[in-house]
Structure formats: structure tokens, C-alpha cells
Amino acid sequence: DVKVTQSSRYLVKRTGEKVFLECVQDMDHENMFWYRQDPGLGLRLIYFSYDVKMKEKGDIPEGYSVSREKKERFSLILESASTNQTSMYLCASSRRAVDQPQHFGDGTRLSIL
Amino acid sequence: EDQVTQSPEALRLQEGESSSLNCSYTVSGLRGLFWYRQDPGKGPEFLFTLYSAGEEKEKERLKATLTKKESFLHITAPKPEDSATYLCAVQATGRGSNYQLIWGAGTKLIIKP
Numbered sequence: 001d002v003k004v005t006q007s008s009r010y011l012v013k014r015t016g017e018k019v020f021l022e023c024v025q026d027m028d029h030e031n032m033f034w035y036r037q038d039p040g041l042g043l044r045l046i047y048f049s050y051d052v053k054m055k056e057k058g059d060i061p062e063g064y065s066v067s068r069e070k071k072e073r074f075s076l077i078l079e080s081a082s083t084n085q086t087s088m089y090l091c092a093s094s095r096r097a098v099d100q101p102q103h104f105g106d107g108t109r110l111s112i113l
Numbered sequence: 114e115d116q117v118t119q120s121p122e123a124l125r126l127q128e129g130e131s132s133s134l135n136c137s138y139t140v141s142g143l144r145g146l147f148w149y150r151q152d153p154g155k156g157p158e159f160l161f162t163l164y165s166a167g168e169e170k171e172k173e174r175l176k177a178t179l180t181k182k183e184s185f186l187h188i189t190a191p192k193p194e195d196s197a198t199y200l201c202a203v204q205a206t207g208r209g210s211n212y213q214l215i216w217g218a219g220t221k222l223i224i225k226p
């Protein structure tokens with residue numbers, strides 16, 4: 001089974017802090033994704049990566065950056081956290097082929113105070 | 114514009130009462146349609162991929178079908194443990210990125226004992 005592990009289930013930070021969310025997958029998947037999920041807005045893609053050191057913007061990249069130094073690890077960075085970034089953050093991975101399903105971690109519930 | 118719509122938003126059933134969830138889509142071309150199950154506080158769990166009209170997939174009490182305009186997730190004799198939010202996502206051709214999915218808002222299914 002695919003295992004996608006997110007470093008924290010719950011996280012509380014203050015406005016203006018730099019926040020790091022970490023994700024690791026153990027299935028040697030080429031693609032990795034970061035989403036946020038908010039009530040009434042569904043899943044929205046922030047960034048994804050199709051290879052080490054490669055990244056592409058999703059639908060809502062503003063205020064975020066990402067890092068992928070190793071194939072199994074994909075980090076999401078909130079450069080200066082704001083209250084409107086309070087959300088559930090989900091990491092996913094998939095095989096390289098475009099029609100392969102994405103497999104998700106259990107999410108990080110992030111609160112910015 | 115590419116779009117995925119799920120209905121109903123919520124569905125309450127008695128244990129054993131079979132029903133169907135709908136996912137209708139409007140895309141230029143379909144690469145694949147994915148069904149996921151999401152429990153509260155968890156990430157989406159992959160269920161099925163459907164690639165072409167007429168295709169069907171089954172898993173326990175769930176059966177997914179696909180036409181050129183919509184997909185159905187049929188639930189036969191559901192049990193309380195089938196209670197969850199069911200998400201549908203579509204991967205379309207001709208989009209800016211091959212890996213981005215178009216997500217529906219989900220159907221919240223509640224099975225009463």
C-alpha cells in the first residue's frame with residue numbers, strides 16, 4: 001500500500017511566522033502535490049512537483065512556496081503566515097503517467113492565530 | 114469551462130437501503146475519472162479509476178460506472194461504516210498541466226443503523 005506521511009496532524013502558528021509542512025511518500029512516486037481543503041470550497045491545488053527540484057504552480061500558489069530536494073519528500077512553505085491560511089493541508093503522490101490516481105496523506109490541520 | 118458537479122450534496126439512508134451518487138462532468142476530453150472516500154479528519158482514500166464510457170469497477174458494496182457525461186457510484190445494501198464523504202475528480206485533456214485534477218464538491222453519505 002502507498003504510504004504518504006505528513007509530519008504533523010495539528011499545528012498552531014502565529015501570523016507572520018514562516019511555516020514548514022513536510023510530506024514523505026514511500027512508493028517511489030514521481031509526482032507530489034499540495035492541496036488545501038476548506039468547507040464549501042473543496043480541494044484546491046497549491047503546487048505540485050513532477051520531479052526532484054521541479055515544481056509547477058497550481059490554482060492558488062500566492063503566499064506559498066515549495067521545495068523538493070529528494071524524490072520522496074515535498075515541503076510546503078508559508079513564507080509569512082496569515083489568518084486566511086488557516087486550513088486543512090493535504091499532500092498527495094502519484095506515479096508519473098498522467099492517468100494515475102493520487103494517494104493522500106491524512107492531512108495537517110493548520111491554525112494561524 | 115471544465116467542470117465537475119456532484120449530487121446530491123448530502124444523502125441519508127437507512128442501513129440496507131441501496132442508492133446512487135452522481136458525478137457529472139463537462140470537459141474537452143477525458144483522461145480518467147477518479148472516486149475517493151474521505152472520512153472526517155482524514156485524507157481522501159482512493160477507490161476507483163474509470164477511463165472510458167461503459168467501464169465499471171466494483172469493490173465490496175460499491176460499484177462505479179461511467180458514461181460520456183457522468184459517473185455513478187452505486188452503493189448496495191450499505192452499512193453504517195460506509196458513512197463518509199465521497200469525492201469525484203476528473204483529469205481532462207487539453208489543460209495547462211497534465212496532472213491537475215478537477216474536483217467535485219463531494220457527497221456526504223450518512224447511513225443510519
